[in-house]
Amino acid sequence: MISVTWQTGVAGFAAGLVISLVTAPVGVSGAVFLLPVQLSVLHVPNPAVTPTNLLFNVVAGPGALARYRRAGGLTGSLARLLLAGTLPGVVLGACIRVFAIPGPRVFRLVVAVVLLPLGVWLIARAAQPGTRDRHPLSRRTVLGLGVAVGTIGGIYGIGGGSLLGPILAGRGTPMTIIAPAALACTFLTSIAGALTYGLLAFTTTGDIAPHWTLGLLCGAGGLIGGYLGARLQPRLPERTLRLLLGGLATALAVLYLVQSVHLVQSAA
Template sequence: MTWQDGLTGFVAGLLISVVTAPVGVSGAVFLLPVQLSVLHVPSPAITPTNLLYNVVAGPGALARYRRNGQLTGPLARLLIAGTVPGVVLGAIIRVFAIPGPQVFRLVAAAVLLPLGLWLCTRALRPGTPDRPPLSRRALLGLSVATGTVGGIYGIGGGSILGPVLAGRGTPMTQIAPAALASTFVTSVVGAATYGLLTLVTDGDVAPHWLLGLLCGTGGLVGGYLGARLQPLLPERTLRLLLGALATALAIFYLVELRSG
């Protein structure tokens, strides 16, 4: 890895996390195409590298949310209880069932497209009535499912839960810290799982340590800044921006699939 690649990873992690931390979305969901298309991290090593990014970057935003008194309540514990076993299952699926980059791009697009459209819809129709809150059982089941997708994709799982909870009327001041806490814990578990899988499988499964650390350091700084800016930024604008980014990335992956 050249110093230019390291600098690119640091700057990308910083800028992305400034935008995503205020709404509880892990910057890894948008960092992935930078690693794949710009830094050329091979598959499936890109997924544990993204999880390493989450581990390093997560404490920045969480420290600020804790300082604001927002890391309280049962929501984070409930999300973690579901996403932790899910991310282990997702890591196993990623290594043994979805090793190829083409299938990986299809999975990434399938995750990003509905996420992006959902965020855009909620941003453009702010007067839409919220649906009834999810029950604890439904939320736990959804956490397991999103944790599994997060283990495959390298985003932890909390990033997908955030928009769903927002549509159910949960305030962003509760969603953002809970989703990021879930992403951080599941990323630690997911990265450890990939580390163990390197002992039983061939191929480039281990994370790219230096790149992940540099991207994560940028995310650490950017996440703290983003969490600090949350009270000052319009929620509608942020959700629309995130939705547009996610939709654009999904289209990018679909175009790559067609051209590849």
């Protein structure tokens, strides 16, 4: 377990606040972008970084959700349908993360595979605002996507909602519906994922329990940032936010691909 200095604590709090402030308006918890900060700046060990990310989602989520609920954005059936798929998926993903891919090289490759299509999708949709949306996905397809994305989210520590959001937006679902539903999905699946990792920590050796101090500090920042971001949603241009998120996700994916190549060359 790493020691937490006051500088590390402040850095974690600030990172959670800033990231959530930017990502909450489009229904992303921010954990997808907090992960590299944990690895490179806060030095959270693998695979403890994944449950720590889920802990961040649990603490940070209520901020944005409280604002969206106050604005009436949590009505509708989309969140319930997503949860029916992502809740079992995130438990499966947590088990895969602990028993199948604990190594840093494979983990970075998984991160890149998740981030790259997400970033390219966001950029493509934002760069062509006049592109006609396709018909919304069927309930069965949304449920299937929920299981798949929940599994990826359990491996990656993002809950799953941040991956479903861009897909649903591209198929014609309005962002005003997607954002609160995706965040609600991320919040509840993160609780399930964090509990799964906690139980696995009793039966498996290694750093698989969340780093509670850093998770709580980052989450406290995310709690404030998420509330402010959700409050700013009606005033922020959606195209700019999508371009920003897409560019950041793509850049991080490329970074992890480069690091993975370096690890392969070092091992050779």
